[in-house]
Amino acid sequence: MFKSRGDIVYKCTVRLLEDTEILECEFHPSYKGKFLLEHVCQQLNLTETDYFGLRYVDAGGQRHWLHMAKLILKQVKDASPILFSFRVKFYPPNPLLLKEDVTRFQIYLQLKRDLLHGRLYCTANEAAMLGALIIQIELGDYDPNIHVGNYVTEMRLLLRQTDTIEARIQELHREPVEGTPGGSGGVQGMSTQEAERAFVKIACQLDTYGVDPHPVKDHRGNQLYLGINHSGILTFQGSRKTHHFKWSEVHKINFEGRMFIVHLNYPEKKHTVGFKCPNGPACRHVWCCAIEQMLFFTLPSSSDACVYSGGGLFSWGTKFKYFGRTEREILERDGLLAPRDSQKEGSSTGGKRKASSVPATPSTPMTGDFGYSSLPRSTHSAPLEESGPDDTCNGACLLSGPAVDIALACNDHLRTVQEEAKPPGVVHVAALPAEYSRGSSAEASLTESAGTLLPAEPWPGAGPARFSLLRAFVPSFMVVWLTLALLAILVLETEWAPLQSLRRKPELVALRRQYYAPLKEYVKRKVVELF
Structure with a gap:
């Protein structure tokens, strides 16, 4: 007479990386997040599903990633209608190592979206080259009979698409690719796959690759943006990267109410840095994102992950359990990395580690010297005067984590630092005005704050103090x-x-x-x- 709860079918809408494309899906109350993601990936013929996720917004306006091991209905119980967005969740350090072309195409779509919405910050020359590559991918070689007038204006490529950049994009689209007769660093003559690879190669070298900006404030009240990706935790002030805390330097990360706290362990001394989030749910979201990014790119196996808690007095009851494969497991499955059984393991690795231990990384051996009670895409990529040579991306930073172990085995090596700074087609490009780099897409995506750059300082009173019972x-x-x-x-x-x-x-x-x-x-x- 009456339908049981298991017979009820819920409908949801999934927006794909192309805004004009959507999927209408159905699920039962007993279905978990993994079912919906696998269904969407199946519709897109994606087999490398571990890099993707589904994002939704709750009734309070806070964004969340759909947890794969939890019931869908419990996570979106207040949403009406139920709407998800299919997005890249874990940006691979080097997308050129992906096995499937369809996976790389989805990465390209996400990066194109990041460029349009101002999340992928770049210089004017880089923006012109990226725009020309998009035109080459979608329109093909330049044809004077078809491509007449200012045809670039009809396509939205950049958040701040000025006439100067549009003119330079058309110029690069007409010029033959370098290495061909009459080639002068343009994109004409590139196939679709070659243009995709060139686009992804330039994009993944930017500081804001894989960064989703979270608005925070430092201890002086300065507006910053926090980004988390495969290389660690980054902070940006306006259009400049101010700090980069690598995963190997992270000792412990937790949160207290609205305060997101990072404990750093340097050879000389320890630092504690705090960032104030707009509210508690936003702080918890930053913490959850940090945990997933950290564990995905550093853990050797998902079986080593434990249940993590917030770690603070006001974060009791906040638990997180990592679900899914890690990057090392994906590379081992695809044959790009030798299995761990065949590699030399330190004598101190032991069995399964506790929740307070740091996941082993190529730069952080499992020695048990460091620990964390809880661990944890965009913005901008202007070079810093105080940045040292380690901050320059010379190819190794694109292969951080498990991918470092296979860098020498890759046939498609990245070029040297000088060549990295001059992507194909930009070698002979005249410098464009600074109107894009200073009044860039990042200004509309993220509110810039005035003031000088601040060095990393410990949060007042957060340093180690003698305990008195x-x-x-x-x-x-x-x-x-x-x-x-x-x-x-x-x-x-x-x-x-x-x-x-x-x-x-x-x-x-x-x-x-x-x-x-x-x-x-x-x-x-x-x-x-x-x-």
């Missing part, structure tokens, strides 16, 4: 007993109407007659004797 116990003891005394007086002495029913309970009547009344008379007598 007496200082911790006595104030707590006094506060507890004072609170209990005030509650007893409120209940037993006042005639407040909401407490009448509680005051008539037999237990409280007996407590008042046998203990409270005699104690009250004793205290009154002693006070009279003293005065």
Whole structure:
């Protein structure tokens, strides 16, 4: 007569990376997030599904990633209609190592979207080359009979698409590719796959590759944006990268209310850096994103992941369990990395690590010296004056994590630092005005803040302090007993109407007659004797 809960079918809409494409899906209340993601990937003929995810927005406007191991309905219970966005969740350090062309195409679509919405910050020359490659992919070689007038204006490629950049994009689209007769660094003559690979290769070298900006404030109240990707945690102020905390430097990460706290372990000393998020849910989202990014790119196996908690007084009950394969497991499955059994393991690796240990990375051996109680895409990529040579991407940074182990085995090596700074087709490009790089797409995507760049400083009072049991116990003891005394007086002495029913309970009547009344008379007598 009545339908059981298992017979109810819910409908949802999934927006793909092309905004004009959507999928209408159905799911039962018992289905988990993994089912929906696998269904979407199946419709797109994607087999390398581990790099993708589904994003949704709750009733409070906070974005979330759909958890693969939890029920769909419980995660989107307040959403109506139910709407998901199919996005790249884990940007591979080097997308050129992906086995399937269809996977690389989805990465290209995501990067094209990031460029359009101002999340992939680049210089004017890089923006012109990336735009020309998009034109080459979607329109093919330049044909004077077809491509007439300012045909680039009809296509939205950049957030701030100026006339100067459009003119340079058309110029690059007409010029033959370098290495061909008459070639001068353009894109004409490239096949679709070659143009895709060139686009992805340039994009993955930018500082903001794989970065999703989270608005935060530092201890001085300066507006910053926090990004988390395969290389670690990055901070940006306006259009400049200010700090880069590599995963190998992270000792512990947790959150307290709205405060996202990073504990760093340097050879010389330890640092504690705090970032204030707009609200509690936003802080928890940053923490969850950081955990997933950290574990995906650093853990050797998903079986090594434990249940992680917020780690703070105001984050009790916040638990997170990593679900899915790690990057190393994907590379081992695809034959790009030798299995761990055939590699030399340190004597201190032992069995399964506890939740407080740091996942092993090529630069962080599993020695047990570091730990974290809880661990944790865009913005901009202007070079920093204070950045050292380690901050320059020379190819190794694109292969961080497990991919470092296969860098020498790759046939498609990235070029040297000088060649990296001059992507194909940009070698002979004249410098464009600074109107794009300074008034760039990042300004519309993220609100810039004025002020000078600040060095990383410990959060005031967050450094290591000597613990005193007496200082911790006595104030707590006094506060507890004072609170209990005030509650007893409120209940037993006042005639407040909401407490009448509680005051008539037999237990409280007996407590008042046998203990409270005699104690009250004793205290009154002693006070009279003293005065």
